[in-house]
Amino acid sequence: xxxxxxxxxxxxxxxxxxxxxxxxxxxxxxxxxxxGDAGLFAEVEERLEWEQRMGDFLCQPVVxxxxxxxxxxxxxxxxxxxxxxxxxxxxxxxxxxxEAHDEKLDCRVALKTAVRGHDNRLTPETVAARKVSHPxxxxxxxxxxxxxxxxxxxxxxxxFIEGETLSARIQRTGSLPPEEARDIAFQISEGLSQAHHQxxxxxxxxxxxxxxxxxxxxxxxxxxxxxxxxSLELAGRERGGMSGLRGSLDYMAPELFSGxxxxxxxxxxxxxxxxxxxxxxxxxxxxxxxxxxxxxSTATLHRATxxxxxxxxxxxxxxxxxxxxxxxxxxDPLNRFVSMDEVIARLEAIGKRRWxxxxxxxAMLVIVGLGVIPEKPGPAVRLAVLPIAVEGEPLPAAAGLxxxxxxxxxxxxxxxxxxxxxDALRNRVDTPEKAKKALTATHxxxxxxxxxxxxxxxxxxxxxxxxNLTFQELRGTYHSSEIALVAKALTATxxxxxRLRARVPMExxxxxxxxxxxxxxxxxxxxxxxxxxxxxxxxxxxxQDPGSACxxxx
Amino acid sequence: xxPPPGEITRLLHAWSAGDRSVEERMFQLVLPDLRxxxxxxxxxxxxxxxxxxxxxxxxxxxxxxxxxxxxxENRHHFIAVAARIMRHHLIDHVRAxxxxxxxxLISSRDLPPGPxxxxxLAITIGRLLDELEATHPVWCSIVELKYxxxxxxxxxxxxxxxPLRTMQHKYSDARRWLYxxxxxxxxxxxxxxxxx
Numbered sequence: 001x002x003x004x005x006x007x008x009x010x011x012x013x014x015x016x017x018x019x020x021x022x023x024x025x026x027x028x029x030x031x032x033x034x035x036g037d038a039g040l041f042a043e044v045e046e047r048l049e050w051e052q053r054m055g056d057f058l059c060q061p062v063v064x065x066x067x068x069x070x071x072x073x074x075x076x077x078x079x080x081x082x083x084x085x086x087x088x089x090x091x092x093x094x095x096x097x098x099e100a101h102d103e104k105l106d107c108r109v110a111l112k113t114a115v116r117g118h119d120n121r122l123t124p125e126t127v128a129a130r131k132v133s134h135p136x137x138x139x140x141x142x143x144x145x146x147x148x149x150x151x152x153x154x155x156x157x158x159x160f161i162e163g164e165t166l167s168a169r170i171q172r173t174g175s176l177p178p179e180e181a182r183d184i185a186f187q188i189s190e191g192l193s194q195a196h197h198q199x200x201x202x203x204x205x206x207x208x209x210x211x212x213x214x215x216x217x218x219x220x221x222x223x224x225x226x227x228x229x230x231s232l233e234l235a236g237r238e239r240g241g242m243s244g245l246r247g248s249l250d251y252m253a254p255e256l257f258s259g260x261x262x263x264x265x266x267x268x269x270x271x272x273x274x275x276x277x278x279x280x281x282x283x284x285x286x287x288x289x290x291x292x293x294x295x296x297s298t299a300t301l302h303r304a305t306x307x308x309x310x311x312x313x314x315x316x317x318x319x320x321x322x323x324x325x326x327x328x329x330x331x332d333p334l335n336r337f338v339s340m341d342e343v344i345a346r347l348e349a350i351g352k353r354r355w356x357x358x359x360x361x362x363a364m365l366v367i368v369g370l371g372v373i374p375e376k377p378g379p380a381v382r383l384a385v386l387p388i389a390v391e392g393e394p395l396p397a398a399a400g401l402x403x404x405x406x407x408x409x410x411x412x413x414x415x416x417x418x419x420x421x422x423d424a425l426r427n428r429v430d431t432p433e434k435a436k437k438a439l440t441a442t443h444x445x446x447x448x449x450x451x452x453x454x455x456x457x458x459x460x461x462x463x464x465x466x467x468n469l470t471f472q473e474l475r476g477t478y479h480s481s482e483i484a485l486v487a488k489a490l491t492a493t494x495x496x497x498x499r500l501r502a503r504v505p506m507e508x509x510x511x512x513x514x515x516x517x518x519x520x521x522x523x524x525x526x527x528x529x530x531x532x533x534x535x536x537x538x539x540x541x542x543x544q545d546p547g548s549a550c551x552x553x554x
Numbered sequence: 555x556x557p558p559p560g561e562i563t564r565l566l567h568a569w570s571a572g573d574r575s576v577e578e579r580m581f582q583l584v585l586p587d588l589r590x591x592x593x594x595x596x597x598x599x600x601x602x603x604x605x606x607x608x609x610x611x612x613x614x615x616x617x618x619x620x621x622x623x624x625x626x627e628n629r630h631h632f633i634a635v636a637a638r639i640m641r642h643h644l645i646d647h648v649r650a651x652x653x654x655x656x657x658x659l660i661s662s663r664d665l666p667p668g669p670x671x672x673x674x675l676a677i678t679i680g681r682l683l684d685e686l687e688a689t690h691p692v693w694c695s696i697v698e699l700k701y702x703x704x705x706x707x708x709x710x711x712x713x714x715x716x717p718l719r720t721m722q723h724k725y726s727d728a729r730r731w732l733y734x735x736x737x738x739x740x741x742x743x744x745x746x747x748x749x750x
Contacts, residue, residue, distance in 0.1 A: 009719035016722070047726060054733050058679070058697070061704030062644055065672040 007040075014044045019051060071096055072113055072153045073146075078103075080146045083111055083157070090165070099160055109141065110160040113153055131198050136191030138211070138225040161223050163213035166278070170207060175281040178318050180220070184212070185275055186347050187222040192271065193340035195224075196264050203262045205270035206251045207277055250283040254331050264340075265333035271343065272328025272336075276314065279321055284313040284329060320350050381498060383409070383462075384419040384441035386430060392452035397483050400518030402447070405490055407521070412500045436465035443471065445494060454480045460490055462497040472497035484514030513544035630715040634695040637713075638687075641698040645680045676702070682732055693728035696721060 002010075014033055018026050026048070034041040073085045073096075083100040089110060090097045098111040130140050139159035145152050166184070170176070176184070188210055195202060202209075202224065209226040253269035256262065276284045310326040317325055324346045330336045337343050385406040388398040402421040410418035419439050424430070427438040435441040447460040460474040474493040478485050494500070520537030679701065687694045692714065699710040711721040 005717075005720055008723040009717060012719040012722045012726070015726070016719075050730055050733075051726070054729055057733055058701045058729050060672065061700070062672075062676045062702045063704045065676065 011040065011043055011047065014040075015047045015051065018044060018048050073098055073111070079111065079155075080144050083109065083144075085111070089160075102157070108160045109157045111155045111157055113155040132191075132195045132200055134191050134194040135221065136187045136223055137195060138223050158225075159223075161211045161213045161225070163211045163223075165208045166210040166212060166222070166274070167207035169212055170277055170281055176278045178279065178321070181275070181278040182347060182350055184210075184220065184222045184278060186344070188224060188271065188274065189340055189344050189347060191222075191224045192267060193344060196267070196340050201262050201264060202267050202270075204251075205267055205274065207274055210274070253333065255333055260333075263333065265336050268328050268336045268340070268343070269330075269333075272325050275321065275325045275328065276317065279317050279325075284325075324350075380415045380417075381443060382417045382419060382439070382441045383494070383498075384424055384429065384435040384439050384444045385409075385421050386424050386435065386444050386446050387421040388447045388449060389430075391448065391450045395449060395451045395456070395480075395483075397515040397519050398449060400520065400522030401483060401487055401490075403522050404518045405445075405487060405494075408487075408491060409494055409500075412495070412498075416498065416500070432463045432465045432468055441465050443497075445490070447490065449486070451480065456480055456482070456486065458486055458489070460493055462494060481515070482511065483518070484511035487514065487518070513541040516541040516544065630713070633713050634691065634698075637695050637698040637703065641680065641683070641702045644702050645677060649677065678736065679732060682735055686728070686731065690724075690728065690731075692716075693724050693731070696725045697728050697732070700725060 014030060017033075018030055021029050030041055030044055034044065071088065073079055075085050075087055077085045079085060079100070082104050083102055086099045086101060088096055089099040096113050098113070100109055100111050101107075102109045133139070138161060141157040141159075143154060143156055145154045147153075164172070175181075192202065192205070204226060205224070209224060211223045211225055213221050213223060215221050251270040251273045253260075253266035256266055260266075273283050276282070310329040310331065311322065313329055314322045314326045324343065327335070327337055328343070337346075385402055388402045390398045399421070406418045406420035409416075410420075412418075419435075419441055423439060424435065427434075429435045429438050432441075432444045432446070435444045442465055444463050444465060445460065446463060447458065449459075450457040456478045458474060458476050458478060462471040462473075463469065464471055472493050474489055476486075476489060478489075516537045520534040520541065523534035523537065679697070683694050683697060686697075695714055696710055699705045699713060700707070705713065707718060707722060707725075710725075711718045714721065716724070
């Protein structure tokens with residue numbers, strides 16, 4: 001005996017086949033398929049008839065109708081007697097964006113429409129976004145309105161930015177090279193920082209709200225758009241709640257799920273997700289999915305991220321980025337960075353370390369003037385550059401001088417290894433004996449500077465650690481401002497001792513800038529925190545010598 | 555890892571009986587279902603819809619949390635409720651989109667052409683579904699998933715745990731029920747014609 005549901009399935013099977021048949025063959029087909037079951041035949045026929053009568057009734061999904069509604073303007077249309085619509089340029093969370101020509105001011109603009117129900121949010125948007133003026137934030141001009149068949153449509157005019165969104169870019173090419181990611185991260189951070197300083201929170205930061213545009217000089221400018229959900233932080237609008245939940249799920253900070261209002265911290269979380277996407281092509285693993293895999297867990301969903309510490313969500317990132325992104329993705333907003341300025345400082349540190357690599361390579365040959373070029377192999381040498389001992393008045397540039405010297409000499413030829421002063425310091429090495437023991441150095445460069453009354457008395461020796469014999473010596477008196485000369489002299493002492501071929505001096509960095517430059521180098525090398533303090537010295541060096549290669553590198 | 559069979563139902567029962575301790579575990583398990591619904595929406599989007607599927611999902615999730623006291627039968631019931639919430643949300647969205655006065659459809663009145671007519675239809679069907687929900691909740695869910703959210707037959711059947719043809723059978727019944735209420739005169743004329 002056939003159950004009712006089995007029969008229903010049979011009926012629908014026949015109906016769906018019947019609908020594909022031509023009216024002429026349908027009846028023949030159905031009669032044979034129903035094999036004399038008159039009741040079945042009648043039911044199938046009736047349903048077929050109904051299907052034909054209803055036609056495409058309810059066949060167009062409402063979501064698609066909405067899609068049609070989203071386009072209040074047509075290309076070619078003159079809107080508000082002033083804006084000639086050129087094209088639909090894209091869509092945001094609130095409406096369509098059109099490219100248009102402002103016939104009054106004769107310039108290209110973007111018109112961003114707001115669908116009804118959203119347009120009450122346009123005014124605060126204008127107020128908020130207009131307050132922010134920054135190259136990495138889309139400029140908003142005015143609020144206008146125009147009549148359409150669906151009633152009045154409000155729209156914003158704003159800077160037209162030609163390019164693709166960051167999300168489109170990631171979709172197209174996958175993850176970005178770290179160098180480019182850093183550049184874009186930096187720009188987004190700068191724009192966001194400016195907004196935060198002016199009390200504006202983005203609220204809906206995501207890759208599709210960042211446009212990458214090519215500048216005339218070929219560089220990429222990243223522009224944050226769609227401050228559509230931005231509110232005035234200080235205006236104290238009603239906080240969060242369910243209606244405040246408007247951002248996209250992946251970018252939403254955990255606290256937003258439990259009703260907390262958007263904040264600088266929730267923008268920071270979204271920024272962390274953007275960084276993660278740029279570097280890996282994907283947002284970090286959603287907290288709840290990682291929680292599902294831990295079936296024994298009774299932790300709450302909102303706390304699920306704690307099951308999956310922020311750092312573990314960043315495992316796939318390049319190591320330089322892990323800490324920064326993890327800190328943005330912290331579950332507890334209090335554990336995130338305090339402000340965008342902190343993020344920017346960290347991003348600068350990433351850049352500086354790269355910059356340093358470039359500079360030290362260049363410095364070896366070029367920057368200070370007495371470059372050393374790699375030469376054919378000689379006997380294996382491990383030269384420890386000992387920290388420079390300073391007597392008399394302090395000489396802040398001394399530490400950097402040693403570091404920079406080591407940089408410059410390393411790689412002079414194959415088999416010529418330079419051990420930087422940092423290693424000597426770490427191992428408490430201050431004599432040739434100790435250098436031999438702790439660092440297996442074959443030679444040391446020992447330098448003492450007596451600094452007093454504006455004069456530096458420099459004594460340096462290259463000593464062989466086996467025999468404790470002095471190989472080469474330098475003694476000289478220099479003016480306190482002539483630290484660059486000291487560097488040159490010390491380099492010459494070493495190259496002379498080991499017969500390294502010295503390049504023709506090229507004064508690329510002015511002597512006056514050298515002291516600041518090496519101080520920067522020294523700080524940069526010490527650790528992450530000090531690295532942040534190095535920039536002012538480099539900037540000072542650049543000020544002293546605006547035309548230097550240093551500037552080009554920066 | 556899929557949960558052991560029946561676990562969601564067990565959790566739903568415990569939850570509606572007031573056991574808060576199972577709440578988060580339960581949502582961890584059903585969230586992928588909700589995500590699938592949102593993904594079905596996402597799939598059909600050409601670029602970005604103004605109505606973000608994730609926004610729809612957020613809304614559904616939050617309202618489901620708020621509806622804790624409901625008596626949950628199983629995960630399909632849960633999905634059905636999510637679909638209902640999404641339908642209400644879509645209708646609110648549609649309403650908010652137009653200043654055109656929406657007149658409830660009455661018999662023998664033709665729909666205005668174009669999107670305006672489609673909006674009217676969506677709103678009117680929404681009202682009829684409120685009525686249909688009482689007698690045929692499954693029909694109602696199917697209309698919500700297919701007509702409002704644009705899921706395919708397969709997706710709809712899977713979401714509600716029905717065999718494909720069974721779902722199609724019920725959808726056909728549901729459309730017919732709605733059609734008869736929307737256009738009673740045309741149905742009557744047709745019926746007379748058939749009789750004579």
